[in-house]
Amino acid sequence: MEAKETLKAHIGKFVSLTGEQFDYFFSHFKPLSFKKGQVIIAEGDTVDCEYFVISGCLKSFFINDDLKMFILQFAMPTWWASDYNALYSQTKATINVDCITDAEVLALTNNDREKLCNELHIVEHFFRWRTNRGYVAAQKRLLSFMNNNVKYRYEELLKLYPELYNMVPKNLIAAYLGVSRETLSRL
Amino acid sequence: MEAKETLKAHIGKFVSLTGEQFDYFFSHFKPLSFKKGQVIIAEGDTVDCEYFVISGCLKSFFINDDLKMFILQFAMPTWWASDYNALYSQTKATINVDCITDAEVLALTNNDREKLCNELHIVEHFFRWRTNRGYVAAQKRLLSFMNNNVKYRYEELLKLYPELYNMVPKNLIAAYLGVSRETLSRL
DNA sequence: CTTCAAATGTGATGTAGATCACGCAGCCAT
């Protein structure tokens, strides 16, 4: 029931579903448990789900030709993660998603999301709102990238998500900030 | 009628509205003409519209404390522009929008968009889709920023939007790429 | 046609951060 309550609280922050509507909505999610290090989406995979994090921490990341890793997102509880480009346009994954810690998630298929959006206007409203927030956050991060040096971005990140400092190894934080682990280590 | 047809074709790429539905939808847009250099949204403004570009080219940009400009987006015909953070969360603008060339746009208020999304499920569907695309594009740009050097990003930009090369001064392209105009000039 | 400001090119020099190389500490599995 933990997972169901977490999702309900999350949705409830923006829209009001009746109990019946929420039960129906929830019935499309599939609970999954993963171990630390387990891969959820690998480059080249067909992507048909997005994942709502109940506990633990995921990362979505890109590996370039030099095998350098860039982290797009740390997904903490009540965050969503997937390769959205692949999911929305039904192409192969170019982004990977795996588990930084043991994690419990709720999986929702692209088809089910679209079905739910069609059947329940308010669910579509919720998902529009969610992506709006994601879009604004992505723009802010882009601006911060262009405007601020590494030190400032590191401090801002820790201010916003202090739990990352202990939860996530420094080399991953460096990969999120787009900087080498050596430079990060020198503050 | 030019503007109406442009918007209709744009919407029609993703959803099908009846003629009646589209007329109603369109009736909420207000046509506006601007001259080159005119400011549409200035930092500190209350933002209550987003703008659909019919002709010409806008830019949305941020000015930092050192008066350095960073361009978030060039808005060409059929693109949308605003300070979405301010628009969605009803806060003061931190992003500016102005005209690189003379421009015709259609303005839609936040209230009207929300009203339309409520009244017509399919309109909400359209706007969800639009933001999804924007979100994916923003993520791609972020990745490109972390992964590729200026030269590569410049070439990719020109490959994607060759018209920018002649339409937009190089210092603005530099501000989009997050690089100094001198460095851009040296390729 | 003339004038002035904006746009562009280019040299010299400075610097944030990358890369390479190494040492060391914790930690899990044999």
Add this chain to the structure above:
DNA sequence: ATGGCTGCGTGATCTACATCACATTTGAAG
């Protein structure tokens, strides 16, 4: 405990790009 692996710090050097300075071209307005 012995080994090997992952995470973390730190020195030395390298490089892409910033910054400052100035020259040249261009194009719009009088």
